[in-house]
Amino acid sequence: MKIIIAGAGIAGLAAAKAMEIKGHQCEIYEQSRGPRLTGAGIFLLGNATRALNRLVELEPIEGLGRQIREQRIFSSDGKLIHAMSADDFWMDCGPCLAMPRSVLIQSLLSCLKHTKITYGKAVVDFHRTPTGVLALMSDGSSEEGDLVVAADGVNSWLRRITSGCRPRPLGISCWRTVTENVADISAWTAMLGRGRTLLAIPITADKAYLYADCRTSEVKNGAAQELKDMFRDFGAPLGCLLAQLDRSAEIHFGALEEVPDFRNFEEGLVFIGDAAHACSPSMAQGAGMALEDALVLAEIVSDTSSREPILRRFSQQRQQRVAWVRQQARARDMLRGLSPIVRDFTLKHLGDRLYNRSYRLLKGNLMDGTF
Numbered sequence: 001m002k003i004i005i006a007g008a009g010i011a012g013l014a015a016a017k018a019m020e021i022k023g024h025q026c027e028i029y030e031q032s033r034g035p036r037l038t039g040a041g042i043f044l045l046g047n048a049t050r051a052l053n054r055l056v057e058l059e060p061i062e063g064l065g066r067q068i069r070e071q072r073i074f075s076s077d078g079k080l081i082h083a084m085s086a087d088d089f090w091m092d093c094g095p096c097l098a099m100p101r102s103v104l105i106q107s108l109l110s111c112l113k114h115t116k117i118t119y120g121k122a123v124v125d126f127h128r129t130p131t132g133v134l135a136l137m138s139d140g141s142s143e144e145g146d147l148v149v150a151a152d153g154v155n156s157w158l159r160r161i162t163s164g165c166r167p168r169p170l171g172i173s174c175w176r177t178v179t180e181n182v183a184d185i186s187a188w189t190a191m192l193g194r195g196r197t198l199l200a201i202p203i204t205a206d207k208a209y210l211y212a213d214c215r216t217s218e219v220k221n222g223a224a225q226e227l228k229d230m231f232r233d234f235g236a237p238l239g240c241l242l243a244q245l246d247r248s249a250e251i252h253f254g255a256l257e258e259v260p261d262f263r264n265f266e267e268g269l270v271f272i273g274d275a276a277h278a279c280s281p282s283m284a285q286g287a288g289m290a291l292e293d294a295l296v297l298a299e300i301v302s303d304t305s306s307r308e309p310i311l312r313r314f315s316q317q318r319q320q321r322v323a324w325v326r327q328q329a330r331a332r333d334m335l336r337g338l339s340p341i342v343r344d345f346t347l348k349h350l351g352d353r354l355y356n357r358s359y360r361l362l363k364g365n366l367m368d369g370t371f
């Protein structure tokens, strides 16, 4: 099959690789003028690295980033509330890894052998033809194929023109940056304050990915100084990471959005990654879901034994898993928003159980439509 992919983010590159493995021909169109190698760090849990391993075939996969063996949650004044072994939990699935986003994008790019990527061209429209599909590009050109994969992110234009669905704000805004790991953090480490979360994850030998969020209604301008002021009372272990941020730090600020459930009836057009199901990052599953989408779609496209349309089979396969992640991300955001006394008590006494409940099902077989 000839597959046209809109977007060269994690989802688009992963889809191209998964299709290549199955012997399909892919062309990616990316609106940016080159690979997008910015965006701080990314944390991949065991189900995500399991999927990634099938695409990049890197032995060992641990070479891509820092292995995260433990997840720890502290209160803003530095009391340990909950700790659990990520190693033990994800043992039978894959390692938990954290890395600069650019490393993930580069590794997906470098494993593509036959896919042509055209930068600086957006896919702006889609039509079905008697023999397949036609994608229209921003420069007026067009490309014929058998399937269009919309991997064009949370603000997907293709989703907007075919279903009218736009992302909606979650009421949370966040800052993301990469900083010197002066606190020598070795685990995934979160600190919870009143309506504020600060998170640091080591991504290389000496750098850490730093994430901070709060309610959008509390933010004035999102500047670095505002970030420092808002989290000034956060103590060890993470407070010093914020305190040492200087003016030269590249800090990304933005409001979090999610894509509401929407129906796509366009046979020949499939949405994957954030274009299909962006949600709160609280489950750290965005990249994982994008990688899984890619593998499942390639499997379905290549299965000629079924006469059911690709679109129906793909959504049946992914529906439950994606809905679960969205629901659990909302639940985690709600828990974070509770009063500190109730929240800390819940995490202290039920933390293991809540983690197990959120993630256990994601360790299951990808091609089992029930999870």
Ligand SMILES: Cc1cc2nc3c(=O)[nH]c(=O)nc-3n(C[C@H](O)[C@H](O)[C@H](O)COP(=O)(O)OP(=O)(O)OC[C@H]3O[C@@H](n4cnc5c(N)ncnc54)[C@H](O)[C@@H]3O)c2cc1C
Residues within 6 Å of the ligand: 006, 007, 008, 009, 010, 011, 012, 029, 030, 031, 032, 036, 041, 042, 043, 044, 048, 121, 122, 123, 124, 151, 152, 153, 154, 156, 157, 158, 174, 176, 256, 272, 273, 274, 275, 278, 281, 284, 285, 286, 287, 288, 289, 290
């Ligand atoms: C604050 C924050 C923290 C996160 N942390 C994590 C984490 O730790 N772990 C994790 O797994 N996930 C995390 N995520 C989620 C993860 O980043 C996303 O789910 C993932 O990057 C989605 O990849 P994508 O390829 O679907 O979309 P994108 O990365 O947005 O890529 C879409 C691409 O399509 C291009 N494009 C757009 N429109 C067009 C068009 N019309 N034609 C052609 N190209 C187009 C864009 O330029 C872009 O390159 C986080 C998200 C946020 C917001």
